[in-house]
Amino acid sequence: MPKSLAELQAIAKGVRRDIIEMIGTAGSGHPGGSLSAVEIVVQLYFDFMRIDPKNPKWADRDRFILSKGHACPVLYSVMAEAGFTPKDKLNTLRKLGSIYQGHPDVRFLPELEASTGSLGEGLSLALGMGLADRLDGRPCRTYVMLGDGEIQEGQVWESAMSGAFHKIDNVVAIVDYNGIQLDGFVKDIMEIAPVADKWRAYGWNTLEIDGHDFAAIRKALEQAQAVKGRPTCIVARTVKGKGVSFMENNPKFHGTAPTPDEMKLALQELQ
Amino acid sequence: MPAKTKFQLEPGPATREAFGRALVELGRANKDVVVCDADLAKSTMTVYFQKEFPDRFFSYGIAEANMVAQAAGMAYAGKIPFASSFSAFVINKGFEQLRVCVAYPRLNVKIVGTHSGISIGEDGPSQMSVEETALACSLPGFVVLSPADEASTKALVHAAAAHAGPVFIRTGRPKAPIIYNGDQKFEIGKAVELVEGSDVTIIANGLLVAEAIRASETLDAEGISARVLDLHTVKPLDREAIRRAAVETGAIVTAEEHLVDGGMGVRVAQVVAATQPCAMEFVGIQDTYAESGTPAELLDKYGLLSRDIVAAARKVVARKRR
Numbered sequence: 001m002p003k004s005l006a007e008l009q010a011i012a013k014g015v016r017r018d019i020i021e022m023i024g025t026a027g028s029g030h031p032g033g034s035l036s037a038v039e040i041v042v043q044l045y046f047d048f049m050r051i052d053p054k055n056p057k058w059a060d061r062d063r064f065i066l067s068k069g070h071a072c073p074v075l076y077s078v079m080a081e082a083g084f085t086p087k088d089k090l091n092t093l094r095k096l097g098s099i100y101q102g103h104p105d106v107r108f109l110p111e112l113e114a115s116t117g118s119l120g121e122g123l124s125l126a127l128g129m130g131l132a133d134r135l136d137g138r139p140c141r142t143y144v145m146l147g148d149g150e151i152q153e154g155q156v157w158e159s160a161m162s163g164a165f166h167k168i169d170n171v172v173a174i175v176d177y178n179g180i181q182l183d184g185f186v187k188d189i190m191e192i193a194p195v196a197d198k199w200r201a202y203g204w205n206t207l208e209i210d211g212h213d214f215a216a217i218r219k220a221l222e223q224a225q226a227v228k229g230r231p232t233c234i235v236a237r238t239v240k241g242k243g244v245s246f247m248e249n250n251p252k253f254h255g256t257a258p259t260p261d262e263m264k265l266a267l268q269e270l271q
Numbered sequence: 272m273p274a275k276t277k278f279q280l281e282p283g284p285a286t287r288e289a290f291g292r293a294l295v296e297l298g299r300a301n302k303d304v305v306v307c308d309a310d311l312a313k314s315t316m317t318v319y320f321q322k323e324f325p326d327r328f329f330s331y332g333i334a335e336a337n338m339v340a341q342a343a344g345m346a347y348a349g350k351i352p353f354a355s356s357f358s359a360f361v362i363n364k365g366f367e368q369l370r371v372c373v374a375y376p377r378l379n380v381k382i383v384g385t386h387s388g389i390s391i392g393e394d395g396p397s398q399m400s401v402e403e404t405a406l407a408c409s410l411p412g413f414v415v416l417s418p419a420d421e422a423s424t425k426a427l428v429h430a431a432a433a434h435a436g437p438v439f440i441r442t443g444r445p446k447a448p449i450i451y452n453g454d455q456k457f458e459i460g461k462a463v464e465l466v467e468g469s470d471v472t473i474i475a476n477g478l479l480v481a482e483a484i485r486a487s488e489t490l491d492a493e494g495i496s497a498r499v500l501d502l503h504t505v506k507p508l509d510r511e512a513i514r515r516a517a518v519e520t521g522a523i524v525t526a527e528e529h530l531v532d533g534g535m536g537v538r539v540a541q542v543v544a545a546t547q548p549c550a551m552e553f554v555g556i557q558d559t560y561a562e563s564g565t566p567a568e569l570l571d572k573y574g575l576l577s578r579d580i581v582a583a584a585r586k587v588v589a590r591k592r593r
Contacts (some may be wrong), residue, residue, distance in 0.1 A: 121371060124340030125344040128348070135350070158336060
């Protein structure tokens with residue numbers, strides 16, 4: 001059932017609340033890059049991917065890999081909301097024995113497609129899955145989200161080169177281009193621009209969108225699906241900390257949990 | 272137990288060659304076996320698989336990190352990937368990916384390093400791998416194999432494919448002396464007793480197994496009865512065979528084409544210390560990088576010949592008798 005814009009927006013707001021509560025309760029985590037990715041992950045899980053929460057290991061399913069694993073609160077919240085995993089355990093994030101580990105861990109949460117967390121590796125995993133799916137004739141498509149700082153890793157470009165070379169057109173990379181990494185603004189740490197030109201040069205079908213615009217996200221995903229013979233990269237311009245005024249574009253909230261007061265304030269803004 | 276005359280130790284195919292041939296057998300038997308290589312297929316001998324199964328062979332160019340991680344992706348999706356390169360490159364340049372992408376989710380990925388040790392020869396230390404036993408064994412859940420000859424390599428490549436979980440196999444460049452006639456059964460984690468003995472046990476693997484057999488013959492002539500074990504599985508160790516060696520012979524020499532630090536011998540010592548402490552000596556590469564030279568010259572200069580094992584055995588037996 002396609003979701004209306006209002007429905008998607010309502011889900012996104014709920015996911016943002018979850019993110020703040022989970023990280024605030026845990027007392028540590030990465031709110032900024034979780035909040036910037038909300039619309040993209042919500043669109044994929046609620047109005048695009050071929051998935052079945054009752055049968056999470058369905059052989060023909062589409063897959064999502066969060067290569068920027070530190071943003072896992074957004075994924076955990078969306079998976080729970082979509083019915084894959086328990087919602088009432090979200091606030092056990094980062095606690096000993098929790099299914100919601102500090103970075104995605106398939107040992108604790110088999111509904112995940114991959115364990116991630118060490119940056120630069122998820123695209124390779126996705127491309128390997130894409131090759132296996134193609135060999136077996138499965139219709140699966142694999143979506144992998146990368147951080148913008150993450151593409152400073154050399155392995156990303158090894159994998160980009162191989163994705164085009166092997167024509168892995170069932171894989172879509174999505175770069176969450178929020179412009180901030182742990183130590184500050186990406187442009188001050190290690191400039192990555194021009195991002196889209198780089199992916200084009202590596203042979204990828206490359207699209208640039210506003211990563212908070214549901215219609216634009218859906219359109220890009222549809223375009224990616226239509227392109228054969230090469231993989232697609234969607235460079236999604238986003239705002240780090242999106243939705244919480246004092247977190248937006250604030251490098252501090254890359255990897256700092258809100259205090260109890262900040263949490264209260266953020267949740268008020270997300271009413 | 273086979274008589275010592277059984278071992279002619281004639282030069283046989285390199286263990287990398289045996290790996291390449293075994294891979295083709297696996298490819299025929301199981302369509303889920305896929306192969307990844309990083310511009311060294313003609314040297315790792317995955318080229319045989321590439322020729323017969325081009326659709327299941329993936330060329331990654333000189334990019335080991337991506338190759339290892341994509342193999343992990345294929346394993347997530349149900350394939351049995353064999354990813355191969357020179358040991359030095361796949362273990363070092365792919366180590367982070369072996370750790371996070373393969374070992375941590377414990378995926379069914381097989382890594383085969385070729386040109387291990389210093390017997391690669393003239394290419395020198397940048398291409399030599401003398402650390403991979405230490406590195407591979409440090410990965411939780413990994414099985415680490417170091418076969419000695421053609422027959423054992425083939426059998427262990429098949430065993431690796433049948434094992435559900437990550438495996439690292441160490442193979443070499445030069446011709447490997449023939450030790451097994453093809454009747455021997457190989458099991459992951461089970462050492463093979465090649466020579467009976469009661470005064471000392473030589474525990475060897477890879478290219479050093481043949482040297483250990485030669486050493487046992489020399490020692491026998493001196494009245495020292497040396498047992499020889501082929502410890503083809505470095506992880507998990509055959510703790511029982513090691514314990515028995517310690518209890519029954521009271522002295523152990525380990526021999527490997529690897530740095531002594533972090534090598535097989537150190538792992539054996541751990542078992543010895545925890546079961547039946549006994550005198551030990553360690554034949555291997557000391558705390559250094561080697562250099563260019565023929566394999567024979569290098570094995571001689573860096574102390575990896577039967578002569579060196581014999582000297583270590585004399586020393587350890589003397590210490591035991593003190």
